[in-house]
Amino acid sequence: MTQKTPEPKKRSNLRDVAKAAGVSVATVSRVLNEPTVVKKETLEKVQTAIAELKFVPSAAARAINSGRTRFVGALVPTLDNAIFARFLAALERKLSDHQLSLIVATTEASLEIEAEKAKSLLDIGAEGLIITGITHSPAFHELIERASLPTIVTSFFNPENPLPTIGYDNAAAAQLALQHLVELGHRDIAVVHGPVNDNDRTRARLTGLKVFPFDGKLSTFETEISHQGGADAAKHLGNLSSRPTAILCLSDVVALGVLLGLQAQNIIVPDQISMVGVDDLPTSSVTVPPLTSVHLPVSQMGERAADALANWITTHQAPKSEELFTQLVVRNSTKRC
Amino acid sequence: MTQKTPEPKKRSNLRDVAKAAGVSVATVSRVLNEPTVVKKETLEKVQTAIAELKFVPSAAARAINSGRTRFVGALVPTLDNAIFARFLAALERKLSDHQLSLIVATTEASLEIEAEKAKSLLDIGAEGLIITGITHSPAFHELIERASLPTIVTSFFNPENPLPTIGYDNAAAAQLALQHLVELGHRDIAVVHGPVNDNDRTRARLTGLKVFPFDGKLSTFETEISHQGGADAAKHLGNLSSRPTAILCLSDVVALGVLLGLQAQNIIVPDQISMVGVDDLPTSSVTVPPLTSVHLPVSQMGERAADALANWITTHQAPKSEELFTQLVVRNSTKRC
DNA sequence: GAGCTTGATGAAACCAGTTACATATGTCAA
């Protein structure tokens, strides 16, 4: 193409170093990997050569021998929700204990994008995958099956699932929130949730609510998972002629948005309306009023998933599914009806 | 799927496929990379063999030839702040246009951890790096210099910096916020900010405030960058005998925390106290009241950084620094004093 | 029918490391 590239950019390799140091490539390799077996003198000679030539070993060449690339991928719907951010932080921390790096790819909650991203992760050599939810495109399944790529499902517990799941029971989590409201006497409850399309966690939660024994009114409102989305929902609910007595949000981000939206309309929580969330983000304890929420153990989930995947990769033995438990955290956003 | 027998795990390679299809390795390689030049009959034969042997080409072996691993790393202080999440989302989106994957590593705002993470990114073959701020440890600088690794600084603009910077003027951003408050007549302003240790962006903002011509009182309060941290700051400021008339937060996350903290003390914004933030997160437009903030163009920054890095990698030509501009967005959290 | 081009394929070199095995030297006990 353009032959006016200023630098030919000739990265030096093992052979160059060996020649410069007057030793064999094997010795240089030893200096790099088990320096103790090399005689001190030789070691220094080689290290000098390495420094002089600014030699940096090629990761690819290493990988080709060990068969290991030392990184895995995680596919999450978005980074723009603290719940995933917290999960990924824990995941990354624990993976690095296993000398594994993490590539984060976002799917924008689309199974199609997920399959694409998975493909490119595989292409660049990911040794394993952490994914969200049990529902995935056929292309995705084919991909990981062909490559027999260790893949762990998170945010969802289902021991029957072909891929091991490490997560919680979404239906039960939502029911915990509903039960709390029901116990407080609420009979007209609005559920605010994110998009159900391509999101089996939300669907499972909604199903959980529907099958829960409750003879009151349960309406649902779908919105974007963001503070703005929550605020939109609040505006809608606030304008209703017969306003529900409680709002159950399937995500704390949405809940905070709803809370702000209600506040903008001067609707007092919990006096005029009760609210429960699901996630229990740290933020939920500082909102006004502090938000009652169902705690999802995402940090723990990140750690367990990291351990399980690392183990799978090294032992070639798929792990068992693991259930993590959710828990209602009662604060001040709910009140007897 | 989960058979108890430890799988022999004999991944098939090009040679296996070639033998099975009765062709040479070169032909198999062609089928993979330029299928059009292969005779249709042969093509099918090979593809059948590939399918039967569940052949998946080795990324490492590819990389060794092309010299390209097709991924880069990004080092950010945390994922637990929407401002970085937004930046990374844009970065990742744009990088994928260049067929590059992104490895996100968090430094927990420690230069030491940053250097470690950079090392492991390099070890696994990152082709370039996106980093935050211009201040880094000597170990880090040595590392990227030795490897002559394309590295772009973000969130900070400084054309003098040895590494190209793509970002904004942090001092100016903070000054924009201060100027607004000063113009509204505020003379007693509290600045709430995150840790200054290992954070040159915050330091630059603080310096910007200090050198701004202003003869009123300017106090500072350092806290954690989180809603909780902001709420803590609000509690402190609310209890002060002589309360400032305005609070300037160097981060919107902190600002929302402060807002909630003030609300918990029944201090009305903006009637009793004005507030300005820096970041302009989407959330800031739905808070009560909507938060006046200085917009930081982080999505744009992500895109520019991605283009610049991709270009650097392919052309071996370091890009020029690029300044992106910040802008005050006036909402309802500020009022004339 | 010779000469030339085109299309399809294969042999082998090559990328940059690791590693099994061979070799050379030195130490020590028998």
Added chain:
DNA sequence: TTGACATATGTAACTGGTTTCATCAAGCTC
């Protein structure tokens, strides 16, 4: 003095792909 053994290093065969170049047959021109 010699055999046993440890230490230090080198040679060359790997790893799993890509790529250059050579080969060969078929199609076309003159």
